[in-house]
Amino acid sequence: TEKEMPARIEEVHHARQEGIEFHLLAGPKRVIGDENSHVIAVECLRYRLGEPDGSGRRRPIPIEGSEFRIDVDTVIIAIGNAANPLIRQTTPGLEFNRWGNIVVDEDCKTSLEGVYAGGDIVLGAATVI
Incomplete structure (x- = not known):
């Protein structure tokens, strides 16, 4: 969630002003290439936060079947x-x-x-x- 993001509030605000799209509680699962081995997309998976562990941190838990695709031409x-x-x-x-x-x-x-x-x-x- 935005609350758990390891970023300053103003950094998030400025990023949004510049058109950055955030996919919260999501992460990359695999990079997809075409027949010429050029990257064309990233398949991502959504997560939910589990119960707090001993350190107090809520660990992300994958949501089965929640895969989604983001079309890209470069992955860094x-x-x-x-x-x-x-x-x-x-x-x-x-x-x-x-x-x-x-x-x-x-x-x-x-x-x-x-x-x-x-x-x-x-x-x-x-x-x-």
């Missing part, structure tokens, strides 16, 4: 604070700097037409603990 895996090492191998023409971050211009455009990047993959990890 962005979990954690470091770039996925496979990006360089699987994305020819994408430019990186010497620290392994994706190079973008002032509009967040990468060296590939129609591909934009932002956040830690561009700036580097900035989490302070």
